[in-house]
Amino acid sequence: MNRAVLQVLLAGVAAVALGAAPPAGEEHFFEVRARKFEYEPHVLRVNRGDRVRIRLLSEDVAHGLYVDGYDLNVVANPGEDGSLTFTADRTGRFIFRCSVTCGEFHPYMIGHLKVEPNTPFFTYAALLLVLGAGILAITAVRRRREA
Amino acid sequence: MSESSPTQEQAAAPEPAKEKERLFGLLDLDARFDLTRFRLIRALLKSRWMPLALILFNTFMFMIILVATLLGGFSAGNYNFGIMLVWILWWVLLMFVLVPVFARAWCLMCPFPIFSDWFQRRRLINIGEEPKKPWGLNRRWPKWLKNMWLMNVLFLVTTFFSGFLTVRPFATFVLLGSVILAAFIVGLVYEKRSFCLYLCPVSGFQGLYSQFAAAEIRRKDDAICKAHKKKTCFIGNEQGHGCPWLLMPFKFEKNTYCGMCLECFKTCPHDNMAFNLRPFGADLLVDTKLESKGLDEAWKAFIMLGIAVVFYLGFQGPWGFMKDMIRGTTLPGFLSYIAFHTVFCLAVIPGVFLAFCWLSKLASGNREVPLKKVFTGFAYTLIPLGLGVWVAFSFGIILPNGSYLLHIASDPFSWGWNLFGTANFPWTPVLTGYLPHLQGIAMLLFYLFSVDYGTKLARRIYPEPAQAKRGFVPILAALTAVTFLFLWLYMG
Numbered sequence: 001m002n003r004a005v006l007q008v009l010l011a012g013v014a015a016v017a018l019g020a021a022p023p024a025g026e027e028h029f030f031e032v033r034a035r036k037f038e039y040e041p042h043v044l045r046v047n048r049g050d051r052v053r054i055r056l057l058s059e060d061v062a063h064g065l066y067v068d069g070y071d072l073n074v075v076a077n078p079g080e081d082g083s084l085t086f087t088a089d090r091t092g093r094f095i096f097r098c099s100v101t102c103g104e105f106h107p108y109m110i111g112h113l114k115v116e117p118n119t120p121f122f123t124y125a126a127l128l129l130v131l132g133a134g135i136l137a138i139t140a141v142r143r144r145r146e147a
Numbered sequence: 148m149s150e151s152s153p154t155q156e157q158a159a160a161p162e163p164a165k166e167k168e169r170l171f172g173l174l175d176l177d178a179r180f181d182l183t184r185f186r187l188i189r190a191l192l193k194s195r196w197m198p199l200a201l202i203l204f205n206t207f208m209f210m211i212i213l214v215a216t217l218l219g220g221f222s223a224g225n226y227n228f229g230i231m232l233v234w235i236l237w238w239v240l241l242m243f244v245l246v247p248v249f250a251r252a253w254c255l256m257c258p259f260p261i262f263s264d265w266f267q268r269r270r271l272i273n274i275g276e277e278p279k280k281p282w283g284l285n286r287r288w289p290k291w292l293k294n295m296w297l298m299n300v301l302f303l304v305t306t307f308f309s310g311f312l313t314v315r316p317f318a319t320f321v322l323l324g325s326v327i328l329a330a331f332i333v334g335l336v337y338e339k340r341s342f343c344l345y346l347c348p349v350s351g352f353q354g355l356y357s358q359f360a361a362a363e364i365r366r367k368d369d370a371i372c373k374a375h376k377k378k379t380c381f382i383g384n385e386q387g388h389g390c391p392w393l394l395m396p397f398k399f400e401k402n403t404y405c406g407m408c409l410e411c412f413k414t415c416p417h418d419n420m421a422f423n424l425r426p427f428g429a430d431l432l433v434d435t436k437l438e439s440k441g442l443d444e445a446w447k448a449f450i451m452l453g454i455a456v457v458f459y460l461g462f463q464g465p466w467g468f469m470k471d472m473i474r475g476t477t478l479p480g481f482l483s484y485i486a487f488h489t490v491f492c493l494a495v496i497p498g499v500f501l502a503f504c505w506l507s508k509l510a511s512g513n514r515e516v517p518l519k520k521v522f523t524g525f526a527y528t529l530i531p532l533g534l535g536v537w538v539a540f541s542f543g544i545i546l547p548n549g550s551y552l553l554h555i556a557s558d559p560f561s562w563g564w565n566l567f568g569t570a571n572f573p574w575t576p577v578l579t580g581y582l583p584h585l586q587g588i589a590m591l592l593f594y595l596f597s598v599d600y601g602t603k604l605a606r607r608i609y610p611e612p613a614q615a616k617r618g619f620v621p622i623l624a625a626l627t628a629v630t631f632l633f634l635w636l637y638m639g
Contacts, residue, residue, distance in 0.1 A: 037470050038467025038470065039467075040467070042466065043465060068582060069579070090580075092583060092638070093639065095579065101223055101574075103223055104223045105314055106225060107224075107314070107548055108461075108462045110465050111465045112465050118638070120583050120587065121587075121638040121639045123587075124590070124591065124638060125631060125635075125639075127591060128590075128591060128594065128627060131595065132598075132624075135602075136623065139620075142616070
């Protein structure tokens with residue numbers, strides 16, 4: 001009887017632990033088409049721990065794709081694709097940008113890699129709300145004291 | 148801005164009583180540290196070569212920029228000396244250091260007015276005897292235009308063309324050439340630095356944000372100024388010119404229109420001018436008869452926020468259709484962008500802010516205070532936040548693109564030079580992985596300044612402390628919402 005209870009408890013703990021752990025990484029494949037001065041798709045969404053494969057195709061001139069934060073770079077020429085594979089182990093929104101001067105708007109050729117959960121954004125947003133609420137609370141306390 | 152000529156009445160007007168206040172409850176807002184207490188700095192500020200030496204250096208650089216942008220023509224701007232120096236280095240220095248710390252320090256060294264100054268004064272360096280009548284028509288700027296409205300419009304219009312200016316060398320050549328030509332022509336017709344005061348597109352936002360700056364030029368001792376009947380700081384003497392910015396150095400309280408030309412250090416016979424370091428944002432509370440808070444400055448604050456949103460969407464966002472609109476791929480697209488940009492900056496943002504101000508008045512329970520006073524007063528809370536938005540935006544400019552500067556320094560005209568051995572330095576983004584964090588920290592930091600000054604402004608807008616506290620709640624919500632919006636744009 002006791003052994004059965006123990007087994008159930010252990011199974012429960014294991015289930016909770018497995019639930020809290022990051023899900024096993026899935027594999028995502030993106031075919032990113034680059035043309036002056038945009039990427040399509042321009043937002044890539046994955047989860048932390050996912051395996052990401054990017055195939056970069058250029059539709060006009062040579063383009064690059066450099067991922068901020070991951071420090072990864074790939075180049076594609078027309079008719080000559082580039083490929084990039086990595087594990088999305090850092091959460092947040094990362095800009096990927098063209099790394100080959102492709103024309104006058106080249107510095108603004110940008111896309112977004114979103115690795116969920118976007119912990120940095122939620123952290124700063126939570127901090128903002130805490131600060132705002134804190135200031136409200138201080139104001140209320142002071143008002144009560146003055147009253 | 149009020150009438151600039153000093154009168155007996157204005158000079159004798161009593162100072163408004165100042166409430167002792169502290170930034171974040173810690174730093175006395177009246178605290179000042181006068182840098183002229185150091186002999187070397189004092190001598191430097193009184194020298195006729197300061198700021199002339201800096202202006203001459205920048206004039207030299209400006210000439211190189213003009214040549215580089217002309218030669219660059221329609222090529223990609225990221226390897227052009229002019230584009231990189233103006234839109235990367237200058238802009239970032241302006242937003243990171245010059246404006247937030249040193250107020251209008253750029254105006255101090257700006258080369259644009261050098262030719263009109265030279266013409267009007269008939270000399271470049273020495274003073275000798277001040278000419279009785281400067282060359283040129285020397286007309287007074289129309290009183291109804293003595294404000295920021297023209298600069299607001301001109302700056303907004305300039306930003307319509309940012310999709311060309313920041314990437315096409317020839318477009319930058321046309322802009323800079325037009326500005327220096329306009330500065331000269333206006334100098335032929337209107338007195339002193341009328342162009343800088345009321346027309347220069349980049350003067351307005353510097354004036355607005357310099358209210359937040361940690362530096363100021365002010366008189367040291369009121370009593371000395373009052374006893375000194377001959378206002379040499381305003382009319383000039385053999386040591387220096389009368390204030391080219393048409394300010395009364397013996398009187399003014401705000402950085403907004405002080406171009407930091409340092410002439411008052413030279414013309415004051417009592418060494419009564421100070422170059423102070425001070426707590427950030429001290430000017431945001433100033434509201435005197437001579438330098439009252441106005442809708443022109445409020446709209447400048449709205450416009451700067453609006454431009455930041457539009458620039459983010461167009462330049463730092465991932466949406467290709469926005470880039471096509473901004474760079475004028477099609478005329479309807481470009482016109483739609485201009486229409487959206489204009490309406491968003493001039494009407495949508497002020498409209499939303501007005502709604503929050505109306506809620507503020509409602510929450511305060513005070514029916515007597517005019518909504519215009521609430522609107523204008525609280526608009527100044529957007530100055531620190533707006534500056535924070537631009538600091539954050541500028542991180543997104545310098546970190547990915549800064550390495551181009553090494554290339555163009557070695558080969559400014561794209562003639563194959565390698566002056567410093569860095570002409571072949573590859574494009575290297577620096578710390579771009581930390582970009583969201585830097586932007587987030589900047590937003591939160593400047594949000595705190597906005598909130599702190601918001602509480603102080605509320606006490607000036609509403610007569611009763613309880614009303615001020617209630618009335619500030621909707622403004623706090625507005626500031627929080629704006630900060631959240633930019634956090635979302637930069638990181639979300």
